[in-house]
Amino acid sequence: LTSSNNNTWKGEMKAFLCTKGLWTIVNGSEKRPDDAAKSCSKWDLRADRAAGELDLVLSSEQRTHVEALISGAVMVWEKCENEVHRHxxxxxxxxxxxxxxxxxxxxxxxxxxxxxxxxxxxxxxxxxxxxxxxxxxxxxxxxxxxxxxxxxxxxxxxxxxxxxxxxxxxxxxxxxxxxxxxx
Missing domain, CATH: 1.10.4020 (DNA breaking-rejoining enzymes fold)
Known part of the structure; x- marks a missing residue:
């Protein structure tokens, strides 16, 4: 992601995350389970994977805005959208x-x-x-x-x-x- 390719990046990244089964975590529709530790552990692993995938495709300019959020894929996605449209x-x-x-x-x-x-x-x-x-x-x-x-x-x-x-x-x-x- 750079400040000039948001249209393309967003669509391609959504498709990529869908192929990995991670989009529902990133868009916030899949919440962390409350129940068993095993379910939470699986969800946490997928959430970390989603955040890592997002981090790998950010330009260094955009990465500086989300470094503190890397543990939360939903927050990273939202922050990316906000930074692109910020000014x-x-x-x-x-x-x-x-x-x-x-x-x-x-x-x-x-x-x-x-x-x-x-x-x-x-x-x-x-x-x-x-x-x-x-x-x-x-x-x-x-x-x-x-x-x-x-x-x-x-x-x-x-x-x-x-x-x-x-x-x-x-x-x-x-x-x-x-x-x-x-x-």
């Missing part, structure tokens, strides 16, 4: 990359379409997964307005633009306030 800057960068896509001179149109679709899937993957508050057109509008605001700044505002990307979230109202304060 709103990933979303901003994904949109920026999307709008800068240009056909290369030696590139086929089908290859261009594939790059565009891949770029959009990265954007979609970065959207919040909270089902109690689903992602809406209003959220998309907010992201696009924020992106336009930051990208519209000229070179003389490069330090200001960089400071905006340090905000906890890219919210239109917060950006407006920052723009007015900068003026």
């Amino acid at each position: 709103h800057m990933n979303s901003f960068n994904a949109w920026d990359d999307f709008f800068y896509i240009r056909k290369q001179p030696d590139e086929s149109l089908s290859s261009l379409i594939a790059r565009i679709e891949d770029s959009m899937s990265k954007i979609q993957e970065l959207r919040p997964k909270d089902t109690s508050s689903p992602y809406t057109i209003k959220d998309l509008d907010n992201e696009l307005v924020c992106m336009a605001m930051v990208r519209s700044l000229g070179e003389e505002y490069s330090h200001f633009a960089s400071s905006l990307l340090l905000f906890q979230s890219l919210d239109k109202e917060e950006l407006k306030e920052a723009f007015l304060a900068e003026e």
Whole structure:
């Protein structure tokens, strides 16, 4: 897992863990048994195996975020997902990359379409997964307005633009306030 391959990694890792009979532990649906020591011992062994498999496929950058959690496969999986989506800057960068896509001179149109679709899937993957508050057109509008605001700044505002990307979230109202304060 790296900061740029979450879509592919997640699907492949889930499939791999399924083939090893470990996915139900990682996704949290299989809980540690309360009863016999033998059942607990078997479950603990499988949980350790799942955590080890996850650890083996993490980049060193991602591994630093989960080192303390290695004994809990569920926590490792959740922490990996949270770290990949942690910064709103990933979303901003994904949109920026999307709008800068240009056909290369030696590139086929089908290859261009594939790059565009891949770029959009990265954007979609970065959207919040909270089902109690689903992602809406209003959220998309907010992201696009924020992106336009930051990208519209000229070179003389490069330090200001960089400071905006340090905000906890890219919210239109917060950006407006920052723009007015900068003026």
